[in-house]
Amino acid sequence: MKIGIVGAGPAGMAAALEASRFKSEIHLWDANPNPGRKLAATGSGRCNLTNIQVEAGRYHTKHPQQLSKIFNQFGYPQFIAWLEDMGIFVTTTADGWVYPTSFSAQNVVDILQAQLNIRGVKIHPRSLITAITPTNNGFCLKTQDRQKQLSVDRLIIASGGPAAPQLGARENMYAVLKQLGHTVLPVKPALAPLLTDGGQFHKLQGVRLDAAVHLLKEGREIEKTTANIIFTGWGINGPGVMNLSYLVSLQEMQSGQLSIDFLPDTGEKLEKMLNEDKFSQLPISAMLKSFFPDKLVYFLLEKCGISPHKKISELRKDELADLQAAIHQQAVRVKGTKGFKDCQLSTGGVPLSEIDAKSMRSILIPGMALAGEVLDVNGPCGGYNLHWAFISGIIAGRHILE
Numbered sequence: 001m002k003i004g005i006v007g008a009g010p011a012g013m014a015a016a017l018e019a020s021r022f023k024s025e026i027h028l029w030d031a032n033p034n035p036g037r038k039l040a041a042t043g044s045g046r047c048n049l050t051n052i053q054v055e056a057g058r059y060h061t062k063h064p065q066q067l068s069k070i071f072n073q074f075g076y077p078q079f080i081a082w083l084e085d086m087g088i089f090v091t092t093t094a095d096g097w098v099y100p101t102s103f104s105a106q107n108v109v110d111i112l113q114a115q116l117n118i119r120g121v122k123i124h125p126r127s128l129i130t131a132i133t134p135t136n137n138g139f140c141l142k143t144q145d146r147q148k149q150l151s152v153d154r155l156i157i158a159s160g161g162p163a164a165p166q167l168g169a170r171e172n173m174y175a176v177l178k179q180l181g182h183t184v185l186p187v188k189p190a191l192a193p194l195l196t197d198g199g200q201f202h203k204l205q206g207v208r209l210d211a212a213v214h215l216l217k218e219g220r221e222i223e224k225t226t227a228n229i230i231f232t233g234w235g236i237n238g239p240g241v242m243n244l245s246y247l248v249s250l251q252e253m254q255s256g257q258l259s260i261d262f263l264p265d266t267g268e269k270l271e272k273m274l275n276e277d278k279f280s281q282l283p284i285s286a287m288l289k290s291f292f293p294d295k296l297v298y299f300l301l302e303k304c305g306i307s308p309h310k311k312i313s314e315l316r317k318d319e320l321a322d323l324q325a326a327i328h329q330q331a332v333r334v335k336g337t338k339g340f341k342d343c344q345l346s347t348g349g350v351p352l353s354e355i356d357a358k359s360m361r362s363i364l365i366p367g368m369a370l371a372g373e374v375l376d377v378n379g380p381c382g383g384y385n386l387h388w389a390f391i392s393g394i395i396a397g398r399h400i401l402e
Helices: 010-022 039-045 064-073 076-086 105-118 172-179 245-250 267-274 284-288 294-304 317-328 384-399
Strands: 002-006 025-029 090-092 097-100 122-124 129-134 139-143 149-152 154-157 185-190 194-196 208-217 220-231 235-237 256-261 330-337 345-349 368-370
Touching (some): 002 010, 025 149, 064 384, 076 105, 076 384, 105 122, 154 384, 185 245, 267 284, 284 294
Parallel strands (some): 002 025, 025 122
Antiparallel strands (some): 208 256, 220 235
16 A cells, blocks of 8 residues: 655654554655755744643634544644654743753754654655546646656645745645645635834834734724734734734735733733832833833833823823823734745635544545645644644544545
8 A cells, every 4th residue: 555645744744654554655745855844943943842722722713623523532642642752752831832852843853754764654855746636546646847657545635835935835735636626715824923004113123022912903803812022123023913913814904903902911010000109209211111121111101292201290190091001002003914935824725624533534535635734724823833733644644544
Protein backbone atom coordinates (compact mmCIF):
# COMPACT_ATOMS: atom_id res chain seq x y z
CA MET A 1 0.00 0.00 0.00
CA LYS A 2 1.38 3.40 -1.02
CA ILE A 3 0.32 6.50 0.96
CA GLY A 4 0.98 10.01 -0.36
CA ILE A 5 0.98 13.20 1.71
CA VAL A 6 0.98 16.66 0.15
CA GLY A 7 2.66 19.24 2.39
CA ALA A 8 5.54 18.79 4.84
CA GLY A 9 4.46 21.23 7.51
CA PRO A 10 3.42 20.11 11.01
CA ALA A 11 0.19 18.49 9.78
CA GLY A 12 1.90 16.64 6.93
CA MET A 13 4.85 15.45 9.01
CA ALA A 14 2.53 14.28 11.80
CA ALA A 15 0.37 12.45 9.26
CA ALA A 16 3.42 10.75 7.73
CA LEU A 17 4.72 9.67 11.14
CA GLU A 18 1.38 8.14 12.08
CA ALA A 19 0.85 6.50 8.69
CA SER A 20 4.31 4.92 8.93
CA ARG A 21 2.99 2.67 11.71
CA PHE A 22 1.20 0.67 9.00
CA LYS A 23 4.52 -0.33 7.43
CA SER A 24 3.26 1.10 4.16
CA GLU A 25 5.31 3.00 1.60
CA ILE A 26 4.97 6.66 2.59
CA HIS A 27 5.73 9.57 0.25
CA LEU A 28 5.81 13.18 1.53
CA TRP A 29 5.85 15.97 -1.07
CA ASP A 30 6.56 19.63 -0.41
CA ALA A 31 7.30 22.57 -2.68
CA ASN A 32 9.95 23.94 -0.32
CA PRO A 33 13.62 22.88 -0.18
CA ASN A 34 13.20 21.34 3.29
CA PRO A 35 10.33 20.05 5.45
CA GLY A 36 8.94 22.31 8.16
CA ARG A 37 10.08 25.62 6.71
CA LYS A 38 7.24 27.64 8.28
CA LEU A 39 7.35 25.55 11.46
CA ALA A 40 11.00 26.55 11.95
CA ALA A 41 9.95 30.21 12.06
CA THR A 42 6.98 29.89 14.41
CA GLY A 43 6.87 31.63 17.77
CA SER A 44 9.73 33.91 16.69
CA GLY A 45 11.81 30.77 16.31
CA ARG A 46 10.80 29.41 19.73
CA CYS A 47 7.89 27.19 18.53
CA ASN A 48 4.75 27.69 20.63
CA LEU A 49 3.48 24.11 20.23
CA THR A 50 0.21 24.24 22.15
CA ASN A 51 -1.56 25.80 25.14
CA ILE A 52 -2.80 24.31 28.41
CA GLN A 53 -6.18 25.98 27.76
CA VAL A 54 -6.62 24.39 24.34
CA GLU A 55 -10.17 23.20 23.58
CA ALA A 56 -12.50 23.25 20.61
CA GLY A 57 -14.39 26.28 21.91
CA ARG A 58 -11.31 28.51 21.52
CA TYR A 59 -11.35 28.10 17.73
CA HIS A 60 -13.37 29.75 14.97
CA THR A 61 -15.10 27.54 12.42
CA LYS A 62 -18.48 27.34 10.75
CA HIS A 63 -18.91 23.81 12.10
CA PRO A 64 -18.02 23.82 15.82
CA GLN A 65 -19.75 20.49 16.53
CA GLN A 66 -17.48 18.74 14.03
CA LEU A 67 -14.46 20.35 15.64
CA SER A 68 -15.59 19.21 19.09
CA LYS A 69 -15.77 15.61 17.85
CA ILE A 70 -12.18 15.86 16.62
CA PHE A 71 -10.91 17.31 19.90
CA ASN A 72 -12.83 14.79 21.97
CA GLN A 73 -10.83 11.92 20.48
CA PHE A 74 -7.38 13.52 20.69
CA GLY A 75 -6.94 16.22 23.32
CA TYR A 76 -4.13 18.06 25.04
CA PRO A 77 -2.81 15.14 27.19
CA GLN A 78 -2.68 12.83 24.17
CA PHE A 79 -0.80 15.43 22.14
CA ILE A 80 1.80 15.99 24.87
CA ALA A 81 2.30 12.22 25.10
CA TRP A 82 2.70 12.04 21.31
CA LEU A 83 5.35 14.78 21.37
CA GLU A 84 7.27 12.94 24.08
CA ASP A 85 7.09 9.73 22.03
CA MET A 86 8.78 11.67 19.24
CA GLY A 87 11.49 12.90 21.62
CA ILE A 88 10.13 16.43 22.03
CA PHE A 89 9.78 17.50 25.66
CA VAL A 90 7.96 20.66 26.65
CA THR A 91 7.87 23.46 29.18
CA THR A 92 4.96 25.74 30.05
CA THR A 93 5.13 29.50 30.66
CA ALA A 94 3.15 31.29 33.37
CA ASP A 95 0.44 32.22 30.85
CA GLY A 96 -0.05 28.60 29.74
CA TRP A 97 1.84 28.73 26.44
CA VAL A 98 3.69 25.47 25.79
CA TYR A 99 7.13 25.39 24.14
CA PRO A 100 9.79 22.75 23.51
CA THR A 101 12.23 22.64 26.41
CA SER A 102 14.92 23.83 23.99
CA PHE A 103 12.78 26.84 22.96
CA SER A 104 13.97 26.10 19.42
CA ALA A 105 11.58 25.63 16.51
CA GLN A 106 14.42 24.41 14.31
CA ASN A 107 15.22 21.69 16.86
CA VAL A 108 11.61 20.50 16.66
CA VAL A 109 11.86 20.33 12.86
CA ASP A 110 15.16 18.45 13.10
CA ILE A 111 13.70 15.88 15.51
CA LEU A 112 10.62 15.30 13.35
CA GLN A 113 12.74 14.95 10.22
CA ALA A 114 14.99 12.46 12.02
CA GLN A 115 11.91 10.44 12.97
CA LEU A 116 10.68 10.52 9.37
CA ASN A 117 14.04 9.24 8.18
CA ILE A 118 14.13 6.45 10.78
CA ARG A 119 10.68 5.31 9.69
CA GLY A 120 11.61 5.23 6.03
CA VAL A 121 9.33 8.06 4.87
CA LYS A 122 10.39 9.14 1.38
CA ILE A 123 10.62 12.96 1.40
CA HIS A 124 10.36 14.78 -1.95
CA PRO A 125 11.43 18.45 -1.59
CA ARG A 126 10.88 21.06 -4.31
CA SER A 127 7.89 19.07 -5.55
CA LEU A 128 4.84 21.27 -6.08
CA ILE A 129 1.75 19.14 -6.70
CA THR A 130 -0.44 20.87 -9.28
CA ALA A 131 -3.06 18.26 -10.19
CA ILE A 132 -4.75 15.27 -8.54
CA THR A 133 -6.85 12.76 -10.45
CA PRO A 134 -8.78 9.98 -8.68
CA THR A 135 -8.30 6.57 -10.34
CA ASN A 136 -9.87 3.15 -9.86
CA ASN A 137 -7.15 2.20 -7.39
CA GLY A 138 -6.22 5.52 -5.80
CA PHE A 139 -4.84 8.78 -7.14
CA CYS A 140 -2.55 10.10 -9.85
CA LEU A 141 -0.61 13.24 -8.96
CA LYS A 142 1.26 15.64 -11.24
CA THR A 143 4.09 17.96 -10.25
CA GLN A 144 4.74 21.46 -11.53
CA ASP A 145 7.38 20.33 -14.00
CA ARG A 146 4.81 17.84 -15.41
CA GLN A 147 7.63 15.35 -15.97
CA LYS A 148 6.48 13.13 -13.14
CA GLN A 149 3.22 11.27 -12.70
CA LEU A 150 2.90 9.84 -9.22
CA SER A 151 0.48 7.12 -8.20
CA VAL A 152 -0.67 6.41 -4.63
CA ASP A 153 -3.38 4.28 -3.04
CA ARG A 154 -4.30 6.76 -0.30
CA LEU A 155 -3.78 10.50 -0.10
CA ILE A 156 -3.61 13.13 2.67
CA ILE A 157 -3.77 16.83 1.80
CA ALA A 158 -1.88 18.95 4.36
CA SER A 159 -0.72 21.70 2.05
CA GLY A 160 -1.43 24.63 4.39
CA GLY A 161 -2.56 28.08 3.28
CA PRO A 162 -1.10 31.26 1.76
CA ALA A 163 0.05 32.94 5.01
CA ALA A 164 3.73 33.99 4.89
CA PRO A 165 4.48 33.44 1.16
CA GLN A 166 8.08 34.54 1.85
CA LEU A 167 8.42 31.19 3.68
CA GLY A 168 7.14 29.25 0.71
CA ALA A 169 3.42 29.23 1.53
CA ARG A 170 1.12 28.68 -1.45
CA GLU A 171 -2.60 28.47 -2.12
CA ASN A 172 -2.62 26.44 -5.34
CA MET A 173 -4.08 23.36 -3.63
CA TYR A 174 -7.40 25.14 -3.06
CA ALA A 175 -7.99 25.19 -6.83
CA VAL A 176 -7.14 21.49 -7.01
CA LEU A 177 -9.59 20.69 -4.20
CA LYS A 178 -12.30 22.69 -5.98
CA GLN A 179 -11.73 20.65 -9.12
CA LEU A 180 -12.18 17.51 -7.04
CA GLY A 181 -15.57 18.78 -5.90
CA HIS A 182 -14.78 20.26 -2.49
CA THR A 183 -16.13 23.61 -1.34
CA VAL A 184 -13.48 26.21 -0.56
CA LEU A 185 -14.65 29.05 1.66
CA PRO A 186 -13.00 32.46 0.98
CA VAL A 187 -9.36 32.36 2.10
CA LYS A 188 -8.25 35.52 3.92
CA PRO A 189 -5.54 36.64 6.36
CA ALA A 190 -5.91 35.78 10.05
CA LEU A 191 -3.60 36.49 13.00
CA ALA A 192 -2.51 39.61 11.14
CA PRO A 193 -1.51 43.09 12.33
CA LEU A 194 -4.15 45.78 11.72
CA LEU A 195 -3.77 48.92 9.64
CA THR A 196 -5.24 52.02 11.27
CA ASP A 197 -5.71 55.68 10.35
CA GLY A 198 -2.33 57.13 9.48
CA GLY A 199 -0.66 59.37 12.01
CA GLN A 200 -3.12 58.86 14.85
CA PHE A 201 -0.61 57.04 17.02
CA HIS A 202 2.71 58.09 15.51
CA LYS A 203 3.86 59.34 18.93
CA LEU A 204 3.20 55.90 20.43
CA GLN A 205 5.39 53.98 17.99
CA GLY A 206 7.15 51.16 19.88
CA VAL A 207 4.85 51.27 22.92
CA ARG A 208 3.83 47.79 24.08
CA LEU A 209 1.28 46.98 26.80
CA ASP A 210 -1.64 44.74 27.72
CA ALA A 211 -5.04 46.17 26.82
CA ALA A 212 -8.66 45.21 26.21
CA VAL A 213 -9.50 45.68 22.53
CA HIS A 214 -13.11 45.86 21.34
CA LEU A 215 -13.87 45.45 17.62
CA LEU A 216 -16.89 47.50 16.53
CA LYS A 217 -18.81 47.65 13.29
CA GLU A 218 -21.35 50.43 12.84
CA GLY A 219 -21.13 51.05 16.57
CA ARG A 220 -21.92 47.45 17.54
CA GLU A 221 -19.35 45.30 19.34
CA ILE A 222 -18.45 42.18 17.34
CA GLU A 223 -15.67 40.73 19.48
CA LYS A 224 -13.37 41.59 22.38
CA THR A 225 -9.90 40.38 23.38
CA THR A 226 -7.51 41.22 26.20
CA ALA A 227 -3.85 40.74 25.33
CA ASN A 228 -0.63 42.53 24.44
CA ILE A 229 -0.64 45.22 21.73
CA ILE A 230 2.23 47.07 20.05
CA PHE A 231 1.91 50.45 18.34
CA THR A 232 3.75 50.82 15.02
CA GLY A 233 4.18 53.40 12.30
CA TRP A 234 1.34 51.90 10.24
CA GLY A 235 -1.07 50.57 12.89
CA ILE A 236 -1.20 48.09 15.73
CA ASN A 237 0.43 44.67 16.14
CA GLY A 238 0.39 42.03 18.86
CA PRO A 239 -2.03 39.28 19.97
CA GLY A 240 -4.62 41.81 21.19
CA VAL A 241 -5.43 42.84 17.61
CA MET A 242 -4.18 39.77 15.74
CA ASN A 243 -6.83 37.65 17.47
CA LEU A 244 -9.47 39.97 15.96
CA SER A 245 -7.99 40.17 12.47
CA TYR A 246 -9.89 37.19 11.03
CA LEU A 247 -13.12 39.13 11.61
CA VAL A 248 -11.67 42.24 9.97
CA SER A 249 -10.77 40.04 6.96
CA LEU A 250 -14.07 38.15 6.76
CA GLN A 251 -16.20 41.28 7.04
CA GLU A 252 -13.90 43.18 4.67
CA MET A 253 -13.83 46.12 7.03
CA GLN A 254 -12.80 49.42 5.54
CA SER A 255 -14.57 51.47 8.21
CA GLY A 256 -14.51 49.32 11.32
CA GLN A 257 -13.42 50.68 14.65
CA LEU A 258 -11.47 49.57 17.68
CA SER A 259 -12.14 50.80 21.18
CA ILE A 260 -9.08 50.28 23.39
CA ASP A 261 -9.10 50.12 27.17
CA PHE A 262 -5.51 50.74 28.27
CA LEU A 263 -6.28 49.79 31.87
CA PRO A 264 -8.85 46.95 31.83
CA ASP A 265 -7.93 45.32 35.13
CA THR A 266 -6.60 48.08 37.39
CA GLY A 267 -8.75 51.07 36.46
CA GLU A 268 -10.33 51.15 39.90
CA LYS A 269 -6.90 51.51 41.51
CA LEU A 270 -6.13 54.60 39.40
CA GLU A 271 -9.50 56.14 40.21
CA LYS A 272 -8.93 55.53 43.92
CA MET A 273 -5.48 57.13 43.82
CA LEU A 274 -6.86 60.18 42.01
CA ASN A 275 -9.24 60.73 44.92
CA GLU A 276 -6.80 60.20 47.78
CA ASP A 277 -5.52 63.30 49.60
CA LYS A 278 -1.99 61.93 49.97
CA PHE A 279 -1.54 62.03 46.19
CA SER A 280 -3.34 65.33 45.55
CA GLN A 281 -0.15 67.40 45.16
CA LEU A 282 1.42 65.03 42.65
CA PRO A 283 1.58 66.13 39.00
CA ILE A 284 -0.92 64.09 37.01
CA SER A 285 1.91 62.84 34.78
CA ALA A 286 3.69 61.32 37.81
CA MET A 287 0.54 59.49 38.83
CA LEU A 288 -0.06 58.11 35.33
CA LYS A 289 3.54 56.88 35.12
CA SER A 290 2.63 54.35 37.81
CA PHE A 291 0.42 52.68 35.20
CA PHE A 292 1.66 53.50 31.69
CA PRO A 293 4.86 53.93 29.63
CA ASP A 294 6.05 57.54 29.27
CA LYS A 295 4.96 57.90 25.64
CA LEU A 296 1.41 56.84 26.46
CA VAL A 297 1.23 59.17 29.49
CA TYR A 298 2.04 62.24 27.40
CA PHE A 299 -0.15 61.05 24.52
CA LEU A 300 -3.18 60.79 26.83
CA LEU A 301 -2.57 64.14 28.47
CA GLU A 302 -2.03 65.92 25.14
CA LYS A 303 -5.21 64.35 23.76
CA CYS A 304 -7.15 65.70 26.74
CA GLY A 305 -5.45 69.12 26.71
CA ILE A 306 -4.08 68.65 30.23
CA SER A 307 -0.67 69.98 31.25
CA PRO A 308 1.61 67.17 32.51
CA HIS A 309 2.64 69.49 35.37
CA LYS A 310 -0.88 70.09 36.59
CA LYS A 311 -1.45 68.80 40.13
CA ILE A 312 -4.14 66.20 40.68
CA SER A 313 -5.97 68.55 43.06
CA GLU A 314 -6.21 71.14 40.26
CA LEU A 315 -7.96 68.87 37.76
CA ARG A 316 -11.51 69.86 36.88
CA LYS A 317 -14.30 67.27 36.73
CA ASP A 318 -14.54 67.54 32.95
CA GLU A 319 -10.77 66.98 32.62
CA LEU A 320 -10.98 63.89 34.80
CA ALA A 321 -13.90 62.62 32.69
CA ASP A 322 -11.95 63.25 29.47
CA LEU A 323 -8.93 61.45 30.89
CA GLN A 324 -10.98 58.42 31.93
CA ALA A 325 -12.52 58.25 28.44
CA ALA A 326 -9.08 58.50 26.80
CA ILE A 327 -7.79 55.66 29.00
CA HIS A 328 -10.75 53.31 28.75
CA GLN A 329 -12.39 54.15 25.39
CA GLN A 330 -9.65 55.11 22.96
CA ALA A 331 -11.25 55.05 19.49
CA VAL A 332 -9.24 53.79 16.49
CA ARG A 333 -10.46 53.49 12.88
CA VAL A 334 -9.48 50.21 11.21
CA LYS A 335 -8.50 50.20 7.53
CA GLY A 336 -7.84 46.46 7.17
CA THR A 337 -5.11 43.88 7.83
CA LYS A 338 -1.50 43.90 6.64
CA GLY A 339 -2.23 40.93 4.38
CA PHE A 340 -0.83 37.44 3.84
CA LYS A 341 2.83 38.48 3.92
CA ASP A 342 2.58 39.64 7.53
CA CYS A 343 0.01 37.22 8.91
CA GLN A 344 0.60 33.93 10.70
CA LEU A 345 -2.45 32.07 9.44
CA SER A 346 -5.24 32.07 6.89
CA THR A 347 -8.93 31.67 7.56
CA GLY A 348 -11.31 29.87 5.19
CA GLY A 349 -10.65 26.72 3.18
CA VAL A 350 -12.50 23.41 3.09
CA PRO A 351 -15.39 23.33 5.61
CA LEU A 352 -15.37 20.67 8.32
CA SER A 353 -18.80 19.53 7.09
CA GLU A 354 -17.00 17.86 4.17
CA ILE A 355 -14.79 15.60 6.29
CA ASP A 356 -15.46 12.71 8.65
CA ALA A 357 -14.57 13.95 12.15
CA LYS A 358 -13.34 10.54 13.32
CA SER A 359 -10.81 10.04 10.53
CA MET A 360 -10.32 13.45 8.81
CA ARG A 361 -11.22 11.66 5.57
CA SER A 362 -13.12 13.45 2.84
CA ILE A 363 -16.78 12.46 2.60
CA LEU A 364 -16.64 13.38 -1.10
CA ILE A 365 -13.42 11.69 -2.28
CA PRO A 366 -12.90 8.09 -1.07
CA GLY A 367 -9.37 7.38 0.12
CA MET A 368 -8.42 11.05 0.68
CA ALA A 369 -8.05 12.91 4.00
CA LEU A 370 -7.38 16.57 4.82
CA ALA A 371 -5.52 18.14 7.73
CA GLY A 372 -4.26 21.45 9.05
CA GLU A 373 -4.66 24.95 7.68
CA VAL A 374 -6.27 23.80 4.43
CA LEU A 375 -9.43 23.31 6.54
CA ASP A 376 -11.65 26.13 7.79
CA VAL A 377 -10.36 26.29 11.37
CA ASN A 378 -8.43 29.12 13.01
CA GLY A 379 -7.52 29.82 16.62
CA PRO A 380 -5.98 32.67 18.62
CA CYS A 381 -2.31 33.32 19.27
CA GLY A 382 -0.72 31.09 21.86
CA GLY A 383 -0.05 27.70 20.26
CA TYR A 384 -3.62 26.89 19.25
CA ASN A 385 -2.99 26.70 15.53
CA LEU A 386 0.09 24.50 15.75
CA HIS A 387 -1.92 22.23 18.06
CA TRP A 388 -4.65 21.98 15.42
CA ALA A 389 -2.17 21.29 12.63
CA PHE A 390 -0.48 18.50 14.56
CA ILE A 391 -3.57 16.72 15.92
CA SER A 392 -5.49 16.86 12.64
CA GLY A 393 -2.44 15.38 10.89
CA ILE A 394 -2.07 12.68 13.55
CA ILE A 395 -5.72 11.65 13.20
CA ALA A 396 -5.54 11.70 9.38
CA GLY A 397 -2.44 9.50 9.34
CA ARG A 398 -3.79 7.15 11.98
CA HIS A 399 -7.03 6.42 10.07
CA ILE A 400 -5.97 6.72 6.41
CA LEU A 401 -6.19 2.98 5.72
CA GLU A 402 -9.67 2.50 7.16
